[in-house]
Amino acid sequence: DIQMTQSPSSLSASVGDxxxxxxxxxxxxxxxxxxxxxxxxxxxxxxxxxxSTLQNGVSSRFSGSGSGTDFTLTISSxxxxxxxxxxxxxxxxxxxxxxxxxxxELK
Amino acid sequence: EVQLLESGGGLVQPGGSLRLSCEASGFTFSNYAMxxxxxxxxxxxxxxxxxxxxxxxxxxxxSVKGRFTISRxxxxxTLYLQLSSLRAEDTATYYCxxxxxxxxxxxxxxxxxxxxxxx
Numbered sequence: 713d714i715q716m717t718q719s720p721s722s723l724s725a726s727v728g729d730x731x732x733x734x735x736x737x738x739x740x741x742x743x744x745x746x747x748x749x750x751x752x753x754x755x756x757x758x759x760x761x762x763x764s765t766l767q768n769g770v771s772s773r774f775s776g777s778g779s780g781t782d783f784t785l786t787i788s789s790x791x792x793x794x795x796x797x798x799x800x801x802x803x804x805x806x807x808x809x810x811x812x813x814x815x816x817e818l819k
Numbered sequence: 820e821v822q823l824l825e826s827g828g829g830l831v832q833p834g835g836s837l838r839l840s841c842e843a844s845g846f847t848f849s850n851y852a853m854x855x856x857x858x859x860x861x862x863x864x865x866x867x868x869x870x871x872x873x874x875x876x877x878x879x880x881x882s883v884k885g886r887f888t889i890s891r892x893x894x895x896x897t898l899y900l901q902l903s904s905l906r907a908e909d910t911a912t913y914y915c916x917x918x919x920x921x922x923x924x925x926x927x928x929x930x931x932x933x934x935x936x937x938x
Contacts, residue, residue, distance in 0.1 A: 713881075746924040748864070755914055755928035756864065761921070799864050803922040806878045808854075808866040 714738050714802050718811035724819040733814045735800035740780045743769045744804035747776055751796045759787065759798075770795040790816070820925045823915045828932030829857040835936070841898040841915030841929055849873075849893040852918035854925060855900045857911035857934075866899065869912070869923060883909075884901050905936045 715738040725731050735745065739808055743763035748756040758767045760776040763783055773788040787794055800811040827839040839855070854869040868889040869878045877889050888901040898915055915929035 744922055745834055746922075748925070750864075755930055756925070757928070758919075758924065758926060761919065801866075801924060802865075803924045806869070806923075808869070808923055809881050810864045810866065813863040 713807055714741060714805065714809055716800055716802055716809050718798075718800055718814050719812060721812060722815040722817060724817050725790050726790060726819045727759075727790055729790045731790050731794075731816060733785045733798055733800075733816075735778075735783045735785070735811050737781045737783075737802055737804075741802045741804035743779050744802055745778065745783050746801045747774075747795075747805060748799045749796050750799065756799065775812065787816075800817040821917060823927060823929030825915045825929045825932035827915065828913065828934045830935045830937060831905055833906060833936055833938050836901070836903045837905070837934060839900040839902065839913055839915075839932060839934070841900075843896045843898065843915075843917070844890075846885075846917065848891075848896040852923065853889075853891060853898045854916040854918055854923070855889065855898075856914045856916050856925065856928075857909075858914070858931075859908075859911045865911075869918065870898070902934065905934075907936050909921060910934060910936045912928065 717736045745763045747760040750756040764776045798814045822844045824842045855867040870889045886904045890899045912931040914931045916925040917927040919926040
């Protein structure tokens with residue numbers, strides 16, 4: 713199985729900060745990497761697919777990059793509505809696997 | 820608008836069974852693969868199972884293989900997950916998920932249904 717390792721597991725940041733979350737795959741997954749946002753008590757929401765393509769309707773302050781084994785999600789200027797948990801997921805092969813998540817909290 | 824409405828969750832004893840349903844609307848159900856993803860209380864997301872648009876191909880996480888069965892009824896626009904031999908560690912919110920055509924990622928999520936396994 714492909715293991716997905718996210719870091720950090722949590723971070724504290726202020727509104728306006730630039731935030732970067734990383735996700736590392738245990739083997740190459742090309743660009744088969746999605747990012748999701750989940751707010752407390754809500755279902756997750758797709759932010760980015762194919763490592764760097766923004767889902768329709770998602771703010772352009774979110775961006776993704778990477779290929780192979782190393783990926784990043786960047787929030788260019790953190791907004792109050794961005795405080796949430798973020799998960800990466802590889803869709804290269806079954807079993808599909810998620811990273812452990814990164815919780816972005818208010819400093 | 821895509822809507823995924825799960826039902827069937829509840830309290831069940833270890834070793835028991837449940838059937839989850841997911842009624843889909845707002846898209847051509849038979850054109851899309853579907854998945855179930857779960858989340859234990861306070862924990863991260865865990866992929867459980869996926870099924871092709873025709874229902875011919877199914878895939879399972881090792882943790883549920885042989886105990887859970889995914890199926891679909893395309894004329895009824897409904898996805899199912901039969902849960903059997905339930906364990907405490909199966910306690911989670913189960914999300915129904917519409918899979919993107921380009922890959923097996925989740926394009927849309929239902930609101931989830933809670934399954935609690937307790938003795």
